[in-house]
Amino acid sequence: MAQKNTDTGSWSPYIAGGLSGLVIIVSVLWTGQFFGASTSFVRSAGMLGKAFEPERVKQLEYFIRYLPQFDWQLMFVIGIFVGSLIAAVWSGSFKWQGVPDMWAERFGTSPVKRGIVAFIGGIIAMFGARLADGCPSGHGLSGMIQLAVSGLIAMIFFFVGGIIMTRIVYFGGKK
């Protein structure tokens, strides 16, 4: 696509992906930590809940299993934000945008409409990720790297669900 060539400062996904593989290897070697992200949202929800209803959070079994506190993975998820911010500002590709281009082309530029769908999507995605016991980082990257059958199954269904939903959302749209 022509757009790719004009996107200065971007790296080949093969190179950046391969380097990420090396980062994973070093991480596991040094700290024993495989990549994952979705548990951090449980801890965040627990910390937020503790601010409002500490008694309720204390009772919930799931927050006993995943204590509402900072750990390696939550810092990792925050680090992704920081690293992306640095890369974006450094290469001049930082852009304040509340409605993605592809979305705007189809559904208009209303950030409210986009916000509502994104919020609902987030709820469903995280509920699913916790049910599956992992997301594309935990199951997709870490699971596949270790040749885990659970990772393979989850990854296949992540894409099946995603393809079904985008078919519905962009139904009848131009290719």
Add this chain to the structure above:
Amino acid sequence: MNMLIMGLLTGMLFGFLLQKARVVRYDKQIGALRFQDMTIVKFMFSAIIVGMVGIHFLEFFGLVQLLYKPVVLGENITGGLLFGLGWGLLGYCPGTQGGALGEGRWDALWGILGMVTGAGLYAETYPFLKDNILNWGNYGYLTIPQLVGVNRWIVIIVFIAGVLALFRWFEKKGL
């Protein structure tokens, strides 16, 4: 070294690479689900094959420990599908959406809020789920080499060959 600092640093490296390859964007994520732009798939599989070789090599020499999730069909399939449906609406993943926010795509904020809500909802319904779908079809800790009954290096070689063929096909089709 402090685990929290290591988490932050690892996340920063990963976030930098994610942004450089443009993987964090809605248009790239949904583009893959619509078979228009396979950037995220290229990134993901590049990371997987590099990580796979490195981790299994280190594990062979006893330098790292594998840490993967058990196969529970009820969880992996229903959770995977649900995650996919939400992902198709949101267009961001739990791990990468912080990166999307980092490059200024602030609709990711709605996704983050939705995910924290979804995690809280999951914690609330966990006792009910545990007695029902969770644990259905539990096959325990299983790897692809165990399932197929061959040496893991054969699986790795076949996997890499498949991925390289897929990459070649993407480039031929200009995806």
